Structures are given as C-alpha cells and as structure tokens.
Amino acid sequence: MNGEEGSVQRRAERNDPHGLRTAIVDSAFEAFAADGFGSTSIGDLKASMGISGGAFAHHFPTKKALGLAVIRDRVAAAIETTWIDPIRRAPDALSGLDGVFLSVIDTLDSNGKVSGCPLGNLAVELSRQDDDFRREMEAIYARWRAVIAERLPHRAPEDPAGSDGAADLAALVVATFTGGIAMAKASQTSEPLRRSWQMLRSLLSAG
Amino acid sequence: MNGEEGSVQRRAERNDPHGLRTAIVDSAFEAFAADGFGSTSIGDLKASMGISGGAFAHHFPTKKALGLAVIRDRVAAAIETTWIDPIRRAPDALSGLDGVFLSVIDTLDSNGKVSGCPLGNLAVELSRQDDDFRREMEAIYARWRAVIAERLPHRAPEDPAGSDGAADLAALVVATFTGGIAMAKASQTSEPLRRSWQMLRSLLSAG
Numbered sequence: 001m002n003g004e005e006g007s008v009q010r011r012a013e014r015n016d017p018h019g020l021r022t023a024i025v026d027s028a029f030e031a032f033a034a035d036g037f038g039s040t041s042i043g044d045l046k047a048s049m050g051i052s053g054g055a056f057a058h059h060f061p062t063k064k065a066l067g068l069a070v071i072r073d074r075v076a077a078a079i080e081t082t083w084i085d086p087i088r089r090a091p092d093a094l095s096g097l098d099g100v101f102l103s104v105i106d107t108l109d110s111n112g113k114v115s116g117c118p119l120g121n122l123a124v125e126l127s128r129q130d131d132d133f134r135r136e137m138e139a140i141y142a143r144w145r146a147v148i149a150e151r152l153p154h155r156a157p158e159d160p161a162g163s164d165g166a167a168d169l170a171a172l173v174v175a176t177f178t179g180g181i182a183m184a185k186a187s188q189t190s191e192p193l194r195r196s197w198q199m200l201r202s203l204l205s206a207g
Numbered sequence: 208m209n210g211e212e213g214s215v216q217r218r219a220e221r222n223d224p225h226g227l228r229t230a231i232v233d234s235a236f237e238a239f240a241a242d243g244f245g246s247t248s249i250g251d252l253k254a255s256m257g258i259s260g261g262a263f264a265h266h267f268p269t270k271k272a273l274g275l276a277v278i279r280d281r282v283a284a285a286i287e288t289t290w291i292d293p294i295r296r297a298p299d300a301l302s303g304l305d306g307v308f309l310s311v312i313d314t315l316d317s318n319g320k321v322s323g324c325p326l327g328n329l330a331v332e333l334s335r336q337d338d339d340f341r342r343e344m345e346a347i348y349a350r351w352r353a354v355i356a357e358r359l360p361h362r363a364p365e366d367p368a369g370s371d372g373a374a375d376l377a378a379l380v381v382a383t384f385t386g387g388i389a390m391a392k393a394s395q396t397s398e399p400l401r402r403s404w405q406m407l408r409s410l411l412s413a414g
Contacts, residue, residue: 036332038245123393124331125243138393171402179386186330195378203410
C-alpha cells in the first residue's frame with residue numbers, strides 16, 4: 001500500500017509538479033491536525049508519501065515554508081468553505097450560524113473523531129512561536145469575524161463604552177466555535193460544541 | 208546569568224531534589240505555552256537550566272512524563288487559581304464570571320503578550336496525539352464546567368430535548384473563554400476576549 005502510494009507520488013513528481021505540491025500540502029494539513037506542527041516530522045511525511053528529499057525541498061525548502069503553505073492554501077480555504085460561503089448564502093444570520101454549527105457537529109459525530117478547527121489548532125500552537133505564522137492566522141480570523149458581523153443587525157449595546165454590537169457578537173460566535181471545538185477535541189465528542197451553540201442560539205433567539 | 212542559574216540548579220539538585228523537579232516543571236510549563244509541546248526541545252530545556260541529563264532523567268525519564276507532570280501540577284492548578292477559586296468565592300455567578308474575565312483581560316494588557324490558556328494550548332495540540340494527555344485534560348475541563356454549572360440557576364431551556372440550562376451555559380462560558388483567548392493569542396491583544404465577554408455578559412444580563 002505504501003509502495004503503491006509511493007509510485008503514485010513518483011509519477012506525480014515527474015509529470016505534475018503542481019500535483020505533488022498539492023499532495024504534500026494535503027498530507028501536512030492532516031498531520032498538523034492530528035499531531036500538531038511541532039510533532040510532525042518532515043522525514044516521516046516524506047517517507048509516508050514515498051518522495052525524495054530533493055523533490056520535497058524543491059517545493060518546501062524549510063518546514064516553515066510548508067507551514068505557511070498549509071495556512072494559506074488549506075486553513076484559509078477550510079474557513080472559506082465551512083463558514084464564509086454558507087454565512088453569505090444564508091437567508092439570515094441566525095439560520096446561517098445554526099446551519100454551520102449543526103453541520104460541523106454532524107460531521108464530528110459521523111467521523112467518530114475530533115481533529116479540531118484547523119485554524120484554532122495552529123493559532124494556539126504557533127502564534128507565539130513565529131510572527132509570520134501569527135499574522136497569516138490573525139488575518140483569517142479578522143476576515144471570518146468581519147463576514148459574520150456584516151450579516152448581523154447592530155444591536156443596542158448594554159455598555160456604550162466603545163462597543164460595537166455586531167463586532168462583539170461576531171467575536172463571541174467565533175470564540176464559541178473555537179473554544180467549543182477545542183473542548184470537543186479534548187473529549188473526542190461533539191458534546192461541548194453542541195451544548196455551547198445550543199445555549200448561544202437560545203440567548204440570541206430570546207434577545 | 209546562565210551560569211548563575213546553572214549553579215542554582217546544581218545546588219538544588221544536591222540539596223533539594225523536589226525543588227529541582229518543581230523548577231523543571233515550571234520551565235517546561237513556560238516553554239510549552241510559548242512554543243508548544245512538540246517544538247520544545249528537552250535538550251534546550253536542560254541546557255537553559257544548566258542541569259545534567261542524569262538529573263533530568265531521574266525526574267522525567269521521557270518527554271511524555273514531563274508533559275503529564277506539567278498538566279497535573281501546573282495546568283490543573285492554573286485553572287484552580289484563575290477560575291475555580293474565584294467562582295466559588297463570588298457572591299453570585301455573573302459577578303464571579305465578570306471578575307475572572309476582566310482579571311485575565313487586565314493581565315494580558317499589562318503583560319503586553321498573550322500566551323493563551325495553558326489548558327487550551329495543550330488540549331488543542333495534544334488531544335489527538337496521545338490519549339493519556341487527552342484524558343487528563345478532559346477531566347480538567349469537566350471539573351471547570353461543573354464548578355461553573357453548580358453556581359448557575361437552572362434556566363428554562365428553549366429546546367427541551369435533553370438540554371440542561373446550567374450545563375449548557377457552563378459549556379458556553381468555557382468555550383467563550385477558550386476561543387476568545389485563542390483569538391487573542393493570534394492577535395497578541397486582549398481585544399477578541401474582551402469583545403466576546405462583553406457580548407456574552409450583555410446577553411446574560413438581558414436574559
């Protein structure tokens with residue numbers, strides 16, 4: 001099986017360097033979600049894909065270059081697909097949010113394992129380690145929050161001191177998701193995310 | 208400076224093996240928060256403390272043993288001190304929660320850097336990598352949520368299907384904190400945590 005994958009990769013290497021780059025980024029994305037960035041060995045990644053050090057280094061001369069590619073090509077795209085597109089298409093903000101949370105919860109339940117939010121995983125592990133990583137991820141959070149905020153009505157804030165209801169609520173939504181799925185990763189069940197969203201939805205419906 | 212620290216450690220090693228163990232756990236706790244578990248090198252940790260491999264291995268024969276000690280001795284204690292004690296002492300749940308969030312936000316602002324939640328950092332990085340780590344951290348989350356839930360009034364749930372208002376709200380509070388501080392780590396400011404709590408407090412006060 002490993003040999004077969006290896007020969008696929010060797011063909012890709014000869015005929016389709018872009019395909020090989022994509023395959024490396026895909027493998028790294030999965031490995032970072034399961035084991036973290038720091039515990040993922042580039043040597044193991046190359047061995048499991050059956051590719052040479054030279055072919056790997058051609059695309060990613062450093063582990064940092066691979067990390068940045070995973071964040072730009074896969075983590076940003078995951079937030080786009082899971083969050084931004086459905087929120088933009090939803091008839092209203094609350095049904096859009098409900099759709100995203102319930103769809104993620106369903107996916108966790110049917111996967112039977114919880115790898116966590118690809119952005120949250122790397123943001124928490126890498127933000128103090130490397131400022132280039134951190135800035136890429138800060139920008140993804142900013143976009144995610146802005147897209148939610150622009151769908152929300154501006155609520156009258158309880159505390160008028162510089163607060164912006166839509167921006168505050170967008171931050172709370174992303175925090176609830178990020179923290180709920182972190183706890184879900186620790187329990188390996190969707191339960192913490194499900195409870196957290198159930199309560200937030202109930203508070204928002206009552207408001 | 209390094210030499211001076213080294214000699215302190217050597218004295219500790221001769222006279223106070225328990226002190227050396229504590230010093231190693233403290234250093235590892237800081238290193239894991241800044242760099243993550245996977246990117247922390249035991250060799251660097253020993254070198255920066257000026258201690259021998261033998262003395263280190265006497266206390267922690269493996270990196271995993273050190274990780275478990277950090278979770279049991281320091282991460283659990285951090286949740287106890289920052290969250291559980293103040294929530295238990297507070298006159299009521301909402302003022303207790305407000306006190307904890309505002310105190311963490313103040314600390315982040317005066318530190319001028321955000322290392323994140325010690326529990327969230329390791330839960331997100333390690334929960335799929337190692338089931339022993341995961342179970343320790345799952346138990347800390349369970350205790351944290353239970354202590355908050357027992358201070359909360361049971362609210363009439365919007366959705367009666369198996370929901371428990373206090374448990375749901377406790378999950379939402381811990382998710383808001385965990386996710387808010389993850390985003391704060393990515394931005395290196397308290398802003399996402401402050402906005403998230405501001406909105407949750409406002410929703411809870413209105414309810």
